[in-house]
Amino acid sequence: MKRLLLLGLLLVLAILSLALTRWTVFGREARFVTGGALVDVGYGLQDGVESFDFANSHELTPDEVWGELQEQNRLSASMRVRFPRTPRHPLVALLVCMDARIDTNELVGDTRRYYYVIRTAGSVMGEREQEMLELAVRNGVKLIVLTTHSDCAAEKTAADPVARQEFPALAAAVDERERRVEEFLQRPKIAGAVREGRLMVRRAAIETLTDRLDDI
Numbered sequence: 368m369k370r371l372l373l374l375g376l377l378l379v380l381a382i383l384s385l386a387l388t389r390w391t392v393f394g395r396e397a398r399f400v401t402g403g404a405l406v407d408v409g410y411g412l413q414d415g416v417e418s419f420d421f422a423n424s425h426e427l428t429p430d431e432v433w434g435e436l437q438e439q440n441r442l443s444a445s446m447r448v449r450f451p452r453t454p455r456h457p458l459v460a461l462l463v464c465m466d467a468r469i470d471t472n473e474l475v476g477d478t479r480r481y482y483y484v485i486r487t488a489g490s491v492m493g494e495r496e497q498e499m500l501e502l503a504v505r506n507g508v509k510l511i512v513l514t515t516h517s518d519c520a521a522e523k524t525a526a527d528p529v530a531r532q533e534f535p536a537l538a539a540a541v542d543e544r545e546r547r548v549e550e551f552l553q554r555p556k557i558a559g560a561v562r563e564g565r566l567m568v569r570r571a572a573i574e575t576l577t578d579r580l581d582d583i
Protein backbone atom coordinates (compact mmCIF):
# COMPACT_ATOMS: atom_id res chain seq x y z
CA MET A 368 0.00 0.00 0.00
CA LYS A 369 2.83 2.36 0.96
CA ARG A 370 4.51 1.62 -2.35
CA LEU A 371 1.34 2.40 -4.30
CA LEU A 372 0.95 5.73 -2.47
CA LEU A 373 4.57 6.56 -3.26
CA LEU A 374 4.00 5.61 -6.89
CA GLY A 375 0.93 7.86 -7.03
CA LEU A 376 2.87 10.75 -5.52
CA LEU A 377 5.69 10.26 -7.98
CA LEU A 378 3.26 10.18 -10.90
CA VAL A 379 1.81 13.52 -9.77
CA LEU A 380 5.35 14.89 -9.48
CA ALA A 381 6.17 13.53 -12.92
CA ILE A 382 3.17 15.28 -14.47
CA LEU A 383 4.00 18.54 -12.63
CA SER A 384 7.63 18.39 -13.65
CA LEU A 385 6.65 17.65 -17.25
CA ALA A 386 4.59 20.85 -17.18
CA LEU A 387 7.50 22.82 -15.69
CA THR A 388 10.11 21.31 -17.99
CA ARG A 389 9.50 23.72 -20.81
CA TRP A 390 10.21 26.82 -18.77
CA THR A 391 12.71 26.19 -16.01
CA VAL A 392 16.00 24.49 -15.24
CA PHE A 393 14.39 23.36 -12.00
CA GLY A 394 11.61 21.72 -14.02
CA ARG A 395 14.07 19.81 -16.15
CA GLU A 396 16.04 18.73 -13.08
CA ALA A 397 12.84 17.66 -11.30
CA ARG A 398 11.81 15.66 -14.36
CA PHE A 399 15.22 13.93 -14.45
CA VAL A 400 15.19 13.11 -10.73
CA THR A 401 11.55 12.01 -10.77
CA GLY A 402 12.25 9.73 -13.72
CA GLY A 403 15.07 8.08 -11.78
CA ALA A 404 12.85 7.72 -8.69
CA LEU A 405 10.07 6.15 -10.82
CA VAL A 406 12.56 3.62 -12.19
CA ASP A 407 13.51 2.74 -8.60
CA VAL A 408 9.85 2.43 -7.61
CA GLY A 409 9.24 0.26 -10.68
CA TYR A 410 12.09 -2.08 -9.76
CA GLY A 411 10.79 -2.06 -6.16
CA LEU A 412 7.33 -3.12 -7.33
CA GLN A 413 8.77 -5.92 -9.47
CA ASP A 414 11.17 -7.12 -6.76
CA GLY A 415 8.16 -7.85 -4.56
CA VAL A 416 6.71 -10.41 -6.99
CA GLU A 417 9.68 -12.62 -7.72
CA SER A 418 7.44 -15.52 -8.76
CA PHE A 419 7.01 -13.73 -12.12
CA ASP A 420 10.77 -13.68 -12.50
CA PHE A 421 13.49 -16.29 -12.53
CA ALA A 422 14.24 -16.17 -8.82
CA ASN A 423 13.45 -19.32 -6.83
CA SER A 424 12.60 -21.25 -9.97
CA HIS A 425 15.11 -24.07 -9.76
CA GLU A 426 12.38 -26.57 -10.70
CA LEU A 427 12.08 -25.00 -14.16
CA THR A 428 13.71 -26.79 -17.08
CA PRO A 429 16.01 -24.82 -19.42
CA ASP A 430 13.25 -24.97 -22.06
CA GLU A 431 10.77 -23.36 -19.67
CA VAL A 432 13.29 -20.66 -18.70
CA TRP A 433 13.91 -19.88 -22.40
CA GLY A 434 10.15 -19.70 -22.96
CA GLU A 435 9.75 -17.30 -20.06
CA LEU A 436 12.60 -15.13 -21.27
CA GLN A 437 10.98 -14.93 -24.72
CA GLU A 438 7.64 -14.04 -23.15
CA GLN A 439 9.24 -11.24 -21.11
CA ASN A 440 11.00 -9.95 -24.20
CA ARG A 441 7.74 -9.93 -26.20
CA LEU A 442 6.16 -7.83 -23.46
CA SER A 443 9.15 -5.49 -23.28
CA ALA A 444 9.50 -5.15 -27.06
CA SER A 445 5.80 -4.34 -27.42
CA MET A 446 6.32 -1.46 -24.96
CA ARG A 447 9.28 -0.18 -27.02
CA VAL A 448 7.01 -0.03 -30.07
CA ARG A 449 4.56 2.10 -28.11
CA PHE A 450 7.23 4.23 -26.39
CA PRO A 451 10.21 4.46 -28.79
CA ARG A 452 13.53 5.57 -27.29
CA THR A 453 15.61 8.49 -28.48
CA PRO A 454 18.85 7.37 -30.12
CA ARG A 455 21.98 8.70 -28.35
CA HIS A 456 25.69 8.80 -28.97
CA PRO A 457 27.36 7.76 -25.72
CA LEU A 458 30.18 9.77 -24.15
CA VAL A 459 31.11 7.05 -21.67
CA ALA A 460 32.18 3.42 -22.00
CA LEU A 461 32.18 1.08 -19.01
CA LEU A 462 34.01 -2.21 -18.64
CA VAL A 463 32.28 -4.26 -15.95
CA CYS A 464 32.48 -7.87 -14.77
CA MET A 465 29.52 -10.04 -15.81
CA ASP A 466 28.58 -10.62 -12.15
CA ALA A 467 24.76 -10.51 -12.03
CA ARG A 468 24.73 -8.51 -8.79
CA ILE A 469 26.05 -5.48 -10.62
CA ASP A 470 23.43 -3.61 -12.60
CA THR A 471 24.93 -0.70 -14.50
CA ASN A 472 21.60 1.16 -14.33
CA GLU A 473 21.86 1.05 -10.56
CA LEU A 474 25.54 1.94 -10.69
CA VAL A 475 25.31 5.20 -12.64
CA GLY A 476 21.65 5.76 -13.47
CA ASP A 477 20.24 5.34 -16.94
CA THR A 478 22.84 3.56 -19.09
CA ARG A 479 20.43 2.89 -21.95
CA ARG A 480 22.02 4.41 -25.04
CA TYR A 481 24.06 6.81 -22.91
CA TYR A 482 26.85 4.31 -22.24
CA TYR A 483 28.71 1.62 -24.06
CA VAL A 484 28.77 -1.24 -21.56
CA ILE A 485 31.17 -4.16 -21.96
CA ARG A 486 30.54 -7.03 -19.56
CA THR A 487 33.26 -9.68 -19.38
CA ALA A 488 34.34 -12.44 -17.00
CA GLY A 489 36.51 -10.79 -14.34
CA SER A 490 36.50 -7.39 -16.12
CA VAL A 491 39.26 -8.58 -18.44
CA MET A 492 39.72 -6.94 -21.82
CA GLY A 493 40.77 -9.16 -24.68
CA GLU A 494 41.82 -7.79 -28.05
CA ARG A 495 38.22 -7.73 -29.30
CA GLU A 496 37.08 -5.58 -26.38
CA GLN A 497 40.07 -3.28 -26.89
CA GLU A 498 39.18 -2.79 -30.54
CA MET A 499 35.52 -2.24 -29.66
CA LEU A 500 36.52 0.45 -27.15
CA GLU A 501 38.79 2.07 -29.72
CA LEU A 502 35.85 2.11 -32.12
CA ALA A 503 33.69 3.66 -29.40
CA VAL A 504 36.29 6.42 -28.96
CA ARG A 505 36.16 7.05 -32.68
CA ASN A 506 32.37 7.37 -32.33
CA GLY A 507 32.68 10.06 -29.67
CA VAL A 508 33.38 8.42 -26.32
CA LYS A 509 35.35 10.78 -24.05
CA LEU A 510 35.60 8.69 -20.88
CA ILE A 511 36.38 5.01 -20.44
CA VAL A 512 35.97 3.54 -16.94
CA LEU A 513 37.68 0.19 -16.40
CA THR A 514 36.18 -1.35 -13.29
CA THR A 515 36.79 -4.30 -11.01
CA HIS A 516 34.55 -5.26 -8.10
CA SER A 517 34.60 -6.72 -4.61
CA ASP A 518 33.82 -10.40 -4.03
CA CYS A 519 34.54 -11.22 -7.68
CA ALA A 520 34.04 -14.92 -8.47
CA ALA A 521 36.63 -14.77 -11.25
CA GLU A 522 39.26 -13.29 -8.91
CA LYS A 523 38.44 -15.93 -6.28
CA THR A 524 38.85 -18.66 -8.88
CA ALA A 525 42.26 -17.28 -9.87
CA ALA A 526 43.32 -17.17 -6.22
CA ASP A 527 42.29 -20.77 -5.44
CA PRO A 528 44.74 -23.49 -6.60
CA VAL A 529 41.97 -26.13 -6.84
CA ALA A 530 39.54 -23.89 -8.74
CA ARG A 531 42.37 -22.86 -11.09
CA GLN A 532 42.62 -26.48 -12.24
CA GLU A 533 38.92 -26.56 -13.01
CA PHE A 534 38.71 -23.15 -14.78
CA PRO A 535 42.20 -22.61 -16.24
CA ALA A 536 41.20 -20.13 -18.95
CA LEU A 537 39.32 -17.92 -16.50
CA ALA A 538 42.25 -17.95 -14.05
CA ALA A 539 44.67 -17.10 -16.87
CA ALA A 540 42.43 -14.20 -17.96
CA VAL A 541 42.40 -12.71 -14.46
CA ASP A 542 46.20 -13.15 -14.28
CA GLU A 543 46.64 -11.07 -17.40
CA ARG A 544 44.11 -8.34 -16.56
CA GLU A 545 46.70 -5.69 -15.66
CA ARG A 546 48.83 -6.48 -18.68
CA ARG A 547 45.73 -6.07 -20.86
CA VAL A 548 45.06 -2.64 -19.38
CA GLU A 549 48.65 -1.57 -20.14
CA GLU A 550 48.31 -2.98 -23.64
CA PHE A 551 45.13 -0.98 -24.16
CA LEU A 552 46.65 2.27 -22.89
CA GLN A 553 49.57 1.81 -25.25
CA ARG A 554 47.44 1.41 -28.35
CA PRO A 555 48.53 4.34 -30.56
CA LYS A 556 45.00 5.73 -31.10
CA ILE A 557 44.09 5.47 -27.41
CA ALA A 558 47.40 6.96 -26.23
CA GLY A 559 47.03 9.73 -28.83
CA ALA A 560 43.48 10.59 -27.77
CA VAL A 561 44.56 10.74 -24.11
CA ARG A 562 47.57 12.91 -24.96
CA GLU A 563 45.43 15.33 -26.92
CA GLY A 564 42.89 15.60 -24.09
CA ARG A 565 40.06 14.03 -26.13
CA LEU A 566 39.86 10.94 -23.90
CA MET A 567 40.23 10.03 -20.23
CA VAL A 568 40.70 6.44 -19.04
CA ARG A 569 39.94 5.81 -15.34
CA ARG A 570 40.24 2.75 -13.16
CA ALA A 571 37.52 2.22 -10.54
CA ALA A 572 36.50 -0.38 -7.96
CA ILE A 573 32.84 -1.25 -7.44
CA GLU A 574 31.63 -2.19 -3.96
CA THR A 575 29.35 -5.00 -5.12
CA LEU A 576 26.67 -4.79 -2.43
CA THR A 577 26.29 -0.99 -2.36
CA ASP A 578 27.18 -0.05 -5.98
CA ARG A 579 29.68 2.51 -4.64
CA LEU A 580 32.31 3.35 -7.25
CA ASP A 581 35.77 4.24 -5.90
CA ASP A 582 38.51 5.79 -7.98
CA ILE A 583 41.65 3.66 -8.04
Ligand SMILES: [Zn+2]
Nearest residue numbers: 464466519520
Ligand atom coordinates in the same frame (compact mmCIF):
# COMPACT_ATOMS: atom_id res chain seq x y z
ZN1 LIG B 1 33.42 -10.51 -11.01
